[in-house]
Amino acid sequence: MRKLTVFNQVSLDGFISDAKGDMSFAHKDPRDEEWNAFVAGNAKGGGMLVFGRITYEMMVSYWPTPMAMKNDPVVAEQMNSMPKVVFSRTLDKAAWNNAKVLKGSPAAEMRRLKKEPGEDMAILGSGSIVSQLAKQGLIDEYQIVVNPVVLGKGKSMFDGVKGNLTLKLTSSRTFGNGNVLLCYEPTGG
Numbered sequence: 001m002r003k004l005t006v007f008n009q010v011s012l013d014g015f016i017s018d019a020k021g022d023m024s025f026a027h028k029d030p031r032d033e034e035w036n037a038f039v040a041g042n043a044k045g046g047g048m049l050v051f052g053r054i055t056y057e058m059m060v061s062y063w064p065t066p067m068a069m070k071n072d073p074v075v076a077e078q079m080n081s082m083p084k085v086v087f088s089r090t091l092d093k094a095a096w097n098n099a100k101v102l103k104g105s106p107a108a109e110m111r112r113l114k115k116e117p118g119e120d121m122a123i124l125g126s127g128s129i130v131s132q133l134a135k136q137g138l139i140d141e142y143q144i145v146v147n148p149v150v151l152g153k154g155k156s157m158f159d160g161v162k163g164n165l166t167l168k169l170t171s172s173r174t175f176g177n178g179n180v181l182l183c184y185e186p187t188g189g
Contacts, residue, residue, distance in 0.1 A: 001114050001115060002113065002114045002115075002116065002117075002118055002119070002120050002121055003114075003120040003121070003140045003141065004050070004110065004114060004120070004121045004122075004123065004133070004138060004139050004140050004141075005120065005121070005122045005123070005139070005140060005141040005142075005143060006122070006123045006130050006139055006141070006142045006143065006144075006157070007042070007122055007123070007124055007143045007145075008123075008124070008125060008127075008130070008142075008143075008144055008145070008157055009023070009026035009144075009145040009146075009147055009179075010144055010145070010146055010147065010157070011025060011146075011147055011149050011150060011151040011154065012146060012147065012148060012149060012150050013150050013151060013152070013154075014156055015151045015153070015154025015155055015156060016125065016127050016154070016155055016156065016157045017127075017154050017155045018151045018153065018154045018155075019151075019153040019154050019155075021054075021155070023058075023125070025147055025149045025151065026145075026147055032175075032176065032177045034175055034176050034177070035175050035176070035177050035179065036072075038173075038175065038181075039072075039075060040072075040074040040075055047082065047118075047119040047120045047121055047122055048082065048083045048084065048085060048113075048118065048119060048120075048121040048122070049079070049082050049083070049084040049085075049121070049122055049123075049124060050084075050085050050087075050110075050121050050122065050123040050124075050126065050129065051084065051085070051086050051087070051123070051124065051125065051126050051129070052086070052087050052088070052125070052126035052127075052128050052129040053086060053087070053088035053090060053091055054125075054126070054128075055124060055125035055126040056084075056086040056088070056091075056094065056096075056099070058125070059079065059096075059124070059125075060094075060095065060096040060099075063075075063076055063079040063080055063096075064076075064080055064096060064097065080096075080097050080098075081097065081098065082098065083098045083099075084096060084098055084099035084100070085099070085100055085101075085102050085109075085113070086099060086100070086101050086102065087102050087106045087109065087126075087129055088101050088102075088103065089103060106129055106132045106133060107132060107133060107135075107136040107138060110133055110136075110138045111138065114138070123139075126157075127155055127156065127157035127158075127159065128159070128160075130157040130158070131156075131157060131158050131159050131160045131161050132160075134158065134161055134165055135160070135161055135162070137186065137188070139186065140185065140186070141170075141183060141184065141185055142167060142182075142183070142184040142185075143181065143182075143183050144181070144182045144183075144184070145179050145180070145181050145182075146179065146180045146182065147178070147179055148178035148179070165186065166186070166187045166188075167184035167185065167186055167187060168184060168185050168186075168187050169182065169183070169184055170183045170184060170185050171183040
């Protein structure tokens with residue numbers, strides 16, 4: 001069965017975006033070689049990218065552009081070539097290379113996708129999709145990058161999750177820019 005991983009950056013107070021939807025806090029100094037090497041290496045992981053509509057629209061507005069190819073050619077190449085699915089009730093089609101729109105229930109569609117042959121899948125951003133799939137126990141790993149900034153208010157990727165979602169820390173890594181990568185697996189308990 002295919003594995004589903006979440007990769008998200010959060011503020012120290014746990015938000016994936018500020019109250020207005022801005023995620024610029026997650027963009028570090030482009031001269032941070034250690035962080036850039038990690039991001040480029042992570043992008044080479046392959047598999048299928050999974051987005052909600054809002055994150056998809058943000059990603060497609062940047063990654064297929066000449067600016068992305070100039071600023072971050074390794075990541076741009078991977079983002080543009082990887083297969084992508086977008087959960088949306090409002091989009092009819094996805095214009096980005098190798099992307100398709102899924103209009104059904106995210107949980108039902110993800111159960112189907114996980115059973116299909118193929119490489120693993122990764123959700124980037126897409127807080128509402130994360131919370132829907134987390135509630136259904138469909139996420140196999142959470143890779144959370146904690147950024148050393150406090151936003152005060154914002155959007156959590158776990159909005160709507162009722163009760164406890166218990167996780168086990170499987171690895172961690174600290175970067176020179178102050179970011180900390182925390183990898184978790186659900187414990188099922």
